[in-house]
Amino acid sequence: MQRIIGVLALLAIMYGMLYAVNPKAFNHSNQQDVLSQQAFYGILTLGIGVVIITGGIDLSMGSVIGFAGMLFGALVKNGMGPIAAMLIVLLAGILIGLIHGLFITQMRLQPFLVTLCGMFIYRGLARIIGNGSTIGLETLAKTNPSSQKQLDWLRQILVGKDIEGNLNFPSQLIVLLIVFAVLGLVLHFSIYGRYWYAIGHNELAARYAGIQTKRQKISVYIICSFLSALGGILSMCYYGSANPENTGVTLELYAITGAVLGGCSLRGGEGTVIGMVLGGAVLPLLKNLINFSASKEWVRNLIPNMDAVIPVIIGLTLLLGTLIDETLRRRSQTRKE
């Protein structure tokens, strides 16, 4: 609970700063943009969060996102219907997770290494599919005109953008709510969730207690890669294009940071779905805060090259957030003792 309060406080501070910097940031349109991105990051954070709870890690998320976006584009470009293409991409995500899980459990390879290799492989596959080129929805509609209707429908349903690109509603929030509800039920109200926490706390003890740890670990990697593949489709629908070099790059790190901010311990065994969603909401808000700050002349005079400073600000804020969170956690533990 303390950790959720910590991340809530961080979000409240940032919303306060956003209002102070420019009240226009609270207009309907900007808040829709921010909510869309928060939902997108939330979905990814939930994916990595369940892996982290079991004491694992998945560094391939960003590359899977890029690969999924490119695969979706390539399938539609070659005449497949967008909904069928989406199902194949999601299946590919499940397959990737299964492969990761099998390597980690059957071959006893380190999750860090397996997913690091995956990071390179899926980025390479994205490049092979794209042949160095961006694939976009507008191009797809031209090369496969029969896909237009389904693409428009998918875009409307998944991200809330209409045929003209208007963001009418941050539909990714609905997707997030569904993922949140399902994972919340599994993690906090089912036996499987207890297994995952037990594995994260002490895998050996969990195995001795009769838990089929291998099967459980495979399942969390499948969930993570499935959500990454979903993320690739969402990104394609939201931004209208996927690029083999850039789509998804560093998103795995942002998702891990979101999960840690939201209360997941990299040692495993800790974390809640609400915390993950709140942790995932920090970075998009921070980016928005920085962008709105850059609209003020005095801020630009203070920090002349704002874009170069952005990574530093993001890093320092997340570090500060993590420090605050860790302090609150220790205090809470001390009180319990």
Place this chain on the structure above:
Amino acid sequence: MNLSRIIQAALTGILSLIISFGVISCNSSENKGKEERVQVAVVTNNPEEFWSIAEVGAKKAGSDFNVDVIFRKPEKGDVAVQMDIVNTVVQTGVSGVAISVISPADQTTDLKQIAKKANLITMDNDAPNSERICYVGTDNYLAGKAVGKLVKEVIPEGGDIAIFVGQITPDNAKQRFQGVVDELADQKDAKGPQYGKYKLYRGEAITDGANPEEAQIQAGNALEALKDQPSIAMVGLWAYNTPAILEAARAKKLTGKVKIVGFDEYTQTLNGIEAGDVYATVVQDPYNFGYKSVEILAAEARGDKSKRAKTAVPHRIITKTGIDPETKKKDRLTVKEFQDNVNKLLGK
């Protein structure tokens, strides 16, 4: 000092910052209204050095036309990163925005939305169907033809060429590439891999995903494949491609043998021209990209449509001598002349 005290100090710092933000925001609000100052934004396609000159031009126009200029250089050439910035600057209430479009075909729909909320112009790389007011930039096809002509000058007997670019999807890359090969083939819409007396390595432009390190690796690979050929020319279509080719040629001790022609005015490119390792570069005019974009957006904000760009911003050629060997005319720039010109613009 224990950790919790550090955290308390940090929290106090954050609270102070919030108060400062609030106070300064209020003060700046009070100062508004004394003069009719408009706010516009310029969003580039990457953070490369090229855009620093455009930024100077944009800021000069800002002071000339009483405009507050938000100049943003996204951390990478990624549509998602660029559109997040564009959407946010438009939300802040700028009257207009100039964008160097990364992927015109795929950004057009979203740019149409931007055009509904603010005056939109494209610069450097166009998206003609985006309902933008006008395009400020080089005629990339003509600039590509100029590069093709330079290749013909430096290896008139023909030979192998390799062409490098970050991505081939942006219109500027496509147009430059077509300009180069059309000039080499002496025909419009030429198809390769043989273009007249010139054979294109790999039959297509070699892309690197806007990654200079990757560009250098690609150039090294191409040099390795072509080094035994009698005459080789390498062309860099984006600013960092020429230094990448030069660096790779130096690493393989092939400078002199491989003839390099490029785009834009990176320091390494200019030094390479002076050293005789790069034959020539075709330069755009980023200063005027920035200046004209802001001038047009300021005029549009005040209801004046007369400033809209009607012609392309001309390109220029830099060679070691500044003389066209065919016409013997001094119609090109030397590195020194070009640098003096830039320094003058930058007030150095």
